[in-house]
Amino acid sequence: MPSLPDMTTPDVVALAERAAASQPHDPHLEDVDLRPAFFDWLCRMGDNTLILGHRISEWCGHGPVLEEDIALANTALDLIGHTQMWLGLAAEVEGEGRTADDLAFLRDAMRFRNLQLLELPNRDMAVTLMREFLFDAWHFEMLTALCGSQSPRVAEIAAKALKEVSYHLERSSDLIVRLGDGSEESHRRMQDALDRLWPYLGEMFVEDAVDKAVAEAGIAPRPADLRGAWEQTVNEVLEEATLASPDTRMDVHQGGKQGRHTEHLGYILAEMQFLQRAYPGASW
Amino acid sequence: MYAQMVKSEGMKSAEEMTPEERAFQNRIDRNEKIEPKEWMPEGYRKTLIRQIGQHAHSEIVGQLPEGNWITRAPTLERKAILLAKVQDEAGHGLYLYSAAETLGVSRDELMEKLHSGAMKYSSIFNYPTLTWADMGAVGWLVDGAAIMNQVPLQRTSYGPYSRAMIRICKEESFHQRQGYAIMMKMAQGTPEQKEMAQDALNRFWYPALMMFGPSDKDSVHSAQSMAWKIKMNTNDELRQKFVDETVPQAEYLGLTVPDETLRWNEERGHYDFAEPDWNEFFEVIKGNGPCNRERLEARRTAWEEGRWFREGLMAYAEKSAARRKAAPHAAE
Ligand SMILES: [Fe+2]
Ligand SMILES: [Fe+2]
Ligand SMILES: [Fe+2]
Secondary structure, three states, rough: OOOOOOOOOOHHHHHHHHHHHHHOOOHHHHHHOHHHHHHHHHHHHHHHHHHHHHHHHHOOOOOOOHHHHHHHHHHHHHHHHHHHHHHHHHHHHHOOOOHHHHHHHHHOOOHHHHHEEEEOOOOOOHHHHHHHHHHHHHHHHHHHOOOOOOHHHHHHHHHHHHHHHHHHHHHHHHHHHHHOOOOOOHHHHHHHHHHHHHHHHHHOOOOHHHHHHHHOOOOOHHHHHHHHHHHHHHHHHHHHOOOOOHHHHHHOOOHHHHHHOOOHHHOOOOOOHHHHHHHHOOOO | OOOOOOOOOOOOOOOOOOOHHHHHHHHHHHHEEOOOOOOOHHHHHHHHHHHHHHHHHHHOHHHHHHHHOHHHOOHHHHHHHHHHHHHHHHHHHHHHHHHHHHOOHHHHHHHHHHHHHHOOOHHHHHHHOOOOOHHHHHHHHHHHHHHHHHHOOOOOHHHHHHHHHHHHHHHHHHHHHHHHHHHHHHHHHOOOHHHHHHHHHHHHHHHHHHHHOOOOHHHOHHHHHHOOOOOOOOOOOOOOOHEEEHHHHHHHOOOOOOOOOOOOOOOOOOOEEEOHHHHHHHHHHHOOOOOHHHHHHHHHHHHOOOHHHHHHHHHHHHHHHHHHHHHHOOOO
16 A cells, blocks of 8 residues: 555645655656657556546445455555556646646546546446456556666656556456356356456557657557567466456457547546536645 | 444442452453453453444444545545545454454354344444535544544453554544544635535534433443443543544634534533434434435445355355365365
């Protein structure tokens, strides 16, 4: 669990500025040509964790067993922590004076850059866990690659997040195996969840101009390069879980990365952004 | 205080006690801790199960009113803090169910009793959280009231309960501080925010006072529990202490405690204050609070809809045990 900010500290802003001043120099932050793509890509990272964190946090107090309540809240907490780092850096790269909170709470759906997979409703624990696992497996490979990023700021965030995401993947893999190879009903539900989510997975590996630009700048891997390792993890876990990967297309639904979303995102934002929208300029 | 009106046994005088009971009472009087495997009167065990169980239920039902605002928290930082707090409450539930288990009652049994209505949770969680300021008021007043009760319970006579309280108290003071920090922001914020803060105090003040349970003169279960050091202070003592500490905090916020009779009594060295409406309290306990039905329904639904999940994990555990038996060396 990330440590919480010390609330007795009077000036959090001053602290943040001091922390920023002590950051390693990163020439990518001054590259004006790269800026729009870099900003967009950072929003993708931060929006993924924000939207998945939101969905997982919906379970708070409603989990099937107390240990699960705790684990889900902890996962959501980690993801919100990652959001603060990614969107914080995005705001810095943009250089327009916006903050991570401005990006999270004051952008509309067409400016959100998360994968469509992550905004789908939770439905039951089977869909919730299967989605988390399929994303964790990608997230783990992505962050592992980013630890070697030529942007020291990106590498630093990735290294912090990777510790937690390694644990997320360990936990979700374990549950997929146990529920897939559990009772008849748990097996059926896990298989249904996999079938339902399958057509959304391809989006993780599709490359567009933004991905290309950050890859060429040495910031991030090419999306397609993550696919082999992701498939290996997923296949191993599914096999042990006695679940079958559908032989249908994985790339049916996509567009989230470019701001084209499902109907569900608008409702997430309506809820998430309510206070900031209803009381503009208030401080909380 | 998360345990209200816990039914205890009639108080026995020293002459009425068996030699075993007298020896037991002597240990408690010497502040010795009672541990799970040791002899204890049946009444002590039963009262503890009721009290720890009610406390555990309060922690988990208590996730709901705050969980209600996680998806609407106004900043990423507030969202993270609230998530951490609600996660802590679930953890408290876990420590307490474990402490109850050492007395021979399983978590599932206690859960069933919560769901059937045979066991209660604190009345406070039957009140709704209507605005963001309620996240402030709950942390400040509700966790604040819980701390009043839980700090002395760190010295309670039952070892596992006492140790659970020590762990819990460390986290509770963070809960209260984060609540007060929210109140501070709201009270110093825009006129709308200030209005929300005052409204939250208005709604939560009396329900918070009720958390300590009925007045001592109407509290029938206290004497034996206090002799056993399961209960460390009377309801009225704790309520007074809470009011004395909270009123200056409200003043510092610039908010008004909704009690016209509230004044400092120089002679007593305490605030005089109005009692809550005890009829309302008994109605809430009976199930007629604003959210009783919804809270219990939410917990029952979580349990029912989670059945396949729990059964799936159990089926896997049985299968892998059988596989290990069939091929004992294969996995090594
Ligand atoms: Fe964590
Ligand atoms: Fe608690
Ligand atoms: Fe608490």
